[in-house]
Amino acid sequence: MNHSTLRQRSALLAVAGTALVLSLTACQSDADSKSTSAPSATTTVASSPAADGTTAGKGTGTSGAAGSAGSAGSKGSAGSADASAGDTGATGEQASASTPVCTARDVRVTAATQDGPPYTHLVLTARNSTGHSCRLTGFPQIQFLESHKQDVPAVAKSKPATPVVLEAGAPAYALVKLSDGGVDEENEPVSAFSVMLEGDSTVIAVTAPGSDGIAVDPAKALTGYWTPELRNGADDF
Numbered sequence: 001m002n003h004s005t006l007r008q009r010s011a012l013l014a015v016a017g018t019a020l021v022l023s024l025t026a027c028q029s030d031a032d033s034k035s036t037s038a039p040s041a042t043t044t045v046a047s048s049p050a051a052d053g054t055t056a057g058k059g060t061g062t063s064g065a066a067g068s069a070g071s072a073g074s075k076g077s078a079g080s081a082d083a084s085a086g087d088t089g090a091t092g093e094q095a096s097a098s099t100p101v102c103t104a105r106d107v108r109v110t111a112a113t114q115d116g117p118p119y120t121h122l123v124l125t126a127r128n129s130t131g132h133s134c135r136l137t138g139f140p141q142i143q144f145l146e147s148h149k150q151d152v153p154a155v156a157k158s159k160p161a162t163p164v165v166l167e168a169g170a171p172a173y174a175l176v177k178l179s180d181g182g183v184d185e186e187n188e189p190v191s192a193f194s195v196m197l198e199g200d201s202t203v204i205a206v207t208a209p210g211s212d213g214i215a216v217d218p219a220k221a222l223t224g225y226w227t228p229e230l231r232n233g234a235d236d237f
Helices: 004-100
Strands: 107-115 121-128 132-135 140-143 164-166 171-177 188-190 192-196 204-207 215-216
Touching: 107 171, 121 164, 164 171
Parallel strands: none
Antiparallel strands: 107 121, 121 171, 132 164, 140 192, 188 215, 192 204
16 A cells, blocks of 8 residues: 555545534534533522412402402492491480370379378379370479469479380389478478479379378478489488
8 A cells, every 4th residue: 555545545544533523513513512410490490489478479469459359349238237326326315306295195194192291202103104205304384372373392403314215104203392491490291283294284183192182381392303213412402
């Protein structure tokens, strides 16, 4: 074999070797490229929980808004309840105001002495004798003697805070002072006296308690307002 042939073979082997090196380098580059791209896929997958977390956050926000709406609804319900309570109170006042005033035809008035001698006070009882309710207002307008035509003065502190509404058969009371109980008083005997109700000019004749009647000092006589019951303090006069 001549030197020319050897040179050609050497050149071919050199070219082949270079091609092989380039091929291996290309393969390695592809492998490196694939290896480099893999983390990108991993990063994308890792970002998915973040997306889910964002969605959950929105869900929580929605729940919070729903809760706020629920709270607002609760306040609205409370407001409705308050309004209902207010309506009930107004209805009660209207019912009391719409109850007719008691007249002399609606009640029976009687008198009884209070405590023992000297009998300085008596109790008037006005009992509803009808089958319906009526409203007893003010105080009894009392005249004990024909010689004293003025009504017995009323004690302001005995006035009740609310109207006295008498159901059928129910009583109301008024405490009446007759005298101070002293022997030096100008007392006059009274066997019967007159009572009128506020808003009614009808005279009710009331029999005085006791076989001898009662002793009244017109200058000392006082009366309380009609009340559902006698009250210590307010009726102490």
